[in-house]
Amino acid sequence: MTTALAAAGCQTPDLDARLLLAHALATDPGDLFTRGEEPVPAAAEAAAEAFLARRAAGEPVGRILGHRAFWSLDLLLSPDTLEPRPDTETVVEAALDMFPDVAVPLRILDLGTGTGAILAALLLERPRATGIGLDRSEGAARTARDNLARAGLTPRASVLVGDWGAALAGGFDLVVSNPPYITAGEMAGLSREVRLFDPALALVAGEDGLDAYRAIAAGLPRLLRPGGGAVLELGAGQEASVAALLRARGLAVCGPARRDLGGVPRALAARIA
Ligand SMILES: C[S@@+](CC[C@H](N)C(=O)[O-])C[C@H]1O[C@@H](n2cnc3c(N)ncnc32)[C@H](O)[C@@H]1O
Incomplete structure (x- = not known):
């Protein structure tokens, strides 16, 4: 073999x-x-x-x-979900650093939840937190519900289908997202493992790869409660552009992005006043 x-x-x-x-x-x-x-x-x-x-x-x-390890979880995959990557654990780490108190009852929103990976990891580490995972794909939302149930997290989590946070009112302490960030032009250069098997909806975000960040940043002032924070996963080389989008919406970017194990700036945190 x-x-x-x-x-x-x-x-x-x-x-x-x-x-x-x-x-x-x-x-x-x-x-x-x-x-x-x-x-x-x-x-x-x-x-x-x-x-x-x-x-x-x-x-x-x-x-x-049909499944893959992420954080301390074993997550089911489906054709509608991205296969969660180790790099995305950097988002979990940055979010936990932002809200270090285990006893606080956080309200978490995971935009583009896919398998539910980030939300499930955060709920495991913050036992008093509750959360919503949201995805445009109904198939991904079903898989996220299955994964949250397998992890025993259903009582503290719900999964919705929607277009980023457009239908949600707000009041969240923490918004996390690993949005699509590949440019349309980069798609052809991806490995066949990614190009043929990860869903396009999870990968591509317009001509410059920033469309999803624009939509998410626009919603954050409404979605976050005062003092709340957001952590967004970055594609390689996107830190300055995404930081500018967040600042344009009135958020304060917190320091340089946290780097992944390969040294790439991967998780950008920001707070709302
Ligand atoms: C890069 S994947 C991340 C999945 C998962 N959070 C992870 O880190 O493994 C991006 C996710 O965003 C979802 N998505 C794409 N466009 C969306 C939209 N307009 N509203 C909500 N979710 C969307 C995709 O279906 C996909 O599940």
């Missing part, structure tokens, strides 16, 4: 092969080391071959498994 995946251009063929074989055998990847001598049943072999063909055609492992 590993050789075929390497030949197909996969960056982590060993790991991918192990995860897919374990999925075919319905076992934990760690158990493969102790089961190395056991024969593989015919049905599992056929399943592994089918998974291998999908991975070799560019489908990410998480899509084949």
Whole structure:
């Protein structure tokens, strides 16, 4: 399996092969080391071959498994959701830093919630918080509801379908978002894993990649209660443009953006007076 995946251009063929074989055998990847001598049943072999063909055609492992780790969660994916990325954990960290008191009953809004990743992580870390996840995609909203339920968070969360915050009144302490930020022109240059398997609605935001930030920034003065804050994920090179959009709406940008593990400025925080 590993050789075929390497030949197909996969960056982590060993790991991918192990995860897919374990999925075919319905076992934990760690158990493969102790089961190395056991024969593989015919049905599992056929399943592994089918998974291998999908991975070799560019489908990410998480899509084949149907779930992916994020923060301390195991999140279900669907064709309507972006596969949550480790970079987005930077948004969670910045938001937790902004509201460090575990005992405060925050009201959180996650715009473009996708799988519900950011909202679920924040609700786990802030046990007195409540939150709304909102997405334009009905399919993503269904998956977010499933993920919040699996994490036991349904009593503190609801998921709505809408166009950013347009239909919401306000009163939120914290608004978080990882919006689409790819330009229409960049789409063709994305890896096939992203271009073919993440939904376009989750990726592309107009000619300059800033359309979603414009819409979100315009809504923040209404959505945030006085003293509230927002944390937005950034695409590479977008810090100055997004900071300018936030300042134009009367928000005070808090310091430089928090960097992700690759050193890229990734999570920009701002407060409203
Ligand atoms: C980059 S994905 C982020 C998903 C998730 N928050 C995460 O970090 O993994 C952007 C999300 O915004 C949603 N979206 C796009 N346009 C929207 C709009 N006009 N209103 C609300 N959500 C929108 C997409 O469906 C997608 O789920």
